[in-house]
Amino acid sequence: MSPGEHERKQEEAVFRGIAASPGIAVGPAYLFQKHVPVINQKTVEPEGVEPEILRLRSALDRSRRELSKIYDFAKQKLGEHQAKIFEAQVMILDDSVLFDSIDGRIRAERKNVEFIVHDEIEKYRKVMVDASDEYTRERALDVEDVRNRILRNLQEEKLISKLEGAPVIVSQSLAAADALILSRNTILAYVTEIGGVTSHSALLARALKIPSVVGLRHLMANVRNGDRIAVDGYGGIVVLNPSPETVDEILRKRERYKEFEEKLAGLRDLPAETPDGRRVELTANVELAEELEFIKIQGADGIGLYRSESLLLGGEVFPNEEEQYAEYKVFADTMYPKRVVIRTFDIGGDKIMGSQTTRESNPFLGWRGIRVMLDRPELFLEQVRAILRASERKNISVMFPMISNIKELRKARQLVEDAKGQLRARGLAYDEKIRIGIMIEVPAAAVIVEDLAKEVDFVSIGTNDLIQYLLAVDRGNDVVSDLYQEFHPAVVRFLRRIIDRSKECDIPVAMCGEMAGDPLATILLLGLGLDEFSVVPAALPEIKKIIRSVKYRDAKKIAKKALSLVTEDELKKYLTDVMKGYELGVE
C-alpha cells in the first residue's frame, strides 16, 4: 500500500446486486478494465515507413499467439463448440487483403501504423454496427476486440492475464473470454456492475465454482485497486472497505455455510422424501454439459429442464441433427438411468431469421418458443429426431415451451410422430414411448390445463414467465420490477389450480422456474402437491433438506393457510415464521 492510500478515508460501503454464483470471499480488489487504446495521428519520415510495417508484423504475431492460447483454453474449459466464439478473430489476423491495404496506406500516407490500423478496421466495424441483423452486429464486437488486441500489442502493452496474489475482480462487465482467461489465476470472486444470472460470465463463474455478484450499480467509481472488498455470493452483497466487525461477520457466515453445506452433503444419497413418506422428485435445471458432474455430486434425481437453446449460444449455425444428437447423447449417457427432460429450442424468431424478421415491438408477446418452431417445421423435425435418437435408453423426455392452446400441442405431437417415422425409415433406434410434456408458462395454458393434461405425459410450470404474464410485469424493467411477486396471492392460487387440475388427470406436475429453487417457497409448493422440483444445481441440497424436514401432512395445512392470505407481505412473513419454527436455513 502506498503512503497516500493510508490517508484515504476507508469508509465501509455496502452494494446490493444479484447473486450469480455462490460462495464468500474477502480480499483485495483488482479493477479489470478493457484496454481502450488512445490513438494519435503522426506523420512518419520516409525512412520510418519500413520500421512501422515491421512493428505491425510483430504486433500481429503476438496477437496470434495470444488468441491461440485463449482458443485452446476455451476448448479445454468450455468444449469445442463454445470455443468457436473466438474463431472469427483468429481469421481476421490472417486477412491479407486487409493488411495489404494497411501496408499500402502506411507507405502512401506516411502515417503511424496505429492510426492506419484503427482507421482502416473502423471502416468495417462501422458497417457491421449499423447492420440490421443481430448476428452481424455481434461480430462487430469481435472486430473491435481484435483491433484493440492489435493496437495494444503495437503499444507493447501486455495482455493482462497474470495477476498478483488472489484478487477479487471488479469490472463494469466481464466478457466470457475475460472471465475465462483471468481464471487461470487464483480468483477469489468476480463482481460486475452489469450482467445477469444467465449471462455467459455468470455461467462460467458457476462452472468454475468462483463466487460472483452481478448488477452492482455505481461500484467501479467507488473502488480502487487494492481496496479490501468482501463478496457474499449467496446474498448478492458486496462490502467495500469492510470494518473488522463486518469481516468477522461475513467469515462467520462462510463458516456457517460451510458447515451447512457439509451437513447437506450428507443428504446426497438420501431421497427427497418427507418424514411421513411423501416422495417427490428433485431435479436440476441445466444449460451446459460441463455442469453434469456438479449435478451428480449434488445428488439430483435427474434433469428436469435442459435448455437446449444453450447449444445456440456463441455458435454461428444451428447445429444439425448429428451435432445435436451428439450433445443430447452426452446428457442421456451421463445421467443414465436417471431422467433428462429436453426442452425444445425456446428462442425468439430473430435467432433464425436474422434481419428478415420485422422488429417486434413486444417480443415477449411475439414470435417465440413453440410458435417459431411450428412455423419452421424442418428445424423442429431436425431437433426432435436428434432428441428421439438420444432416447434409445428410454431416459429422455421432450418438452415444448410457450404452449398457449391445444392446437399447438397437437401439431407439435404430430411432428414428433412424423420424426419417428423418418427415423424408422432410416432404421434408427429410439424410444417409441418417449414421454412428452409441456411448459405451463402462458396463463391461457394454465386455464385450460385440464384439457392439455389429457394429451401429455407431464406438465412443468415455468414460473418466471408465468408470473410476468399473470401480473403484467416485466421483471427486467427497474421501474416495475418490485411488482414481480412470487408470493402474490394470485400466483399462489393459480399454482394451486394448475397442480390440482393436472393431478385430476393423473399426470405429474413439475416446476422448473426460479420459484422451485426458492427455499421460502418449498414447504408451500410441497403442500400444494407439486411432484417435482427442478432447481438450479446449487440449490439442490438445501431444497432437499427442507423437504426431508417437513411432514407432508403439515405442509398441506401450511399451504391451506397460505392460500387464505391476501397480500404478498403476509404470505412471506407467514412462510418465514414457518421456516423459523422448523429451524431451517442458516440465517
Next chain:
Amino acid sequence: MIDREVTIKNRAGLHTRPAATLVKLASKFKSDFIISKDGFEINGKSIIGVMTLAAEQGSTLLLRFNGPDELEAAAAIQELFDKAFDEPL
C-alpha cells in the same frame, strides 16, 4: 470479366464458417474477386470484408471475377454457393 448472380441458400446465411470457406477458395485463384450486395462492394478474398455483408438466407449477391483464371474461379465459387456451403438448408 465474368459476372454471376447467386443466392444464399443455407439457413444460417453467410456466417463465419462459410465466409471462411469462400475466402480460402477465392484466394487460390489469381483473379480479382469482388462481391456486391445492394450496391455495397467488398473484396471477396477478405474475411473482414465478407463479414460486413450481413448476407442472410435468401439474399442475392453479385459476384465479379476479373483475371487470367476467371473462368475457373467463377465455376468453383458458383458451385460453392449452389451446394449451400454443405450446410443445412
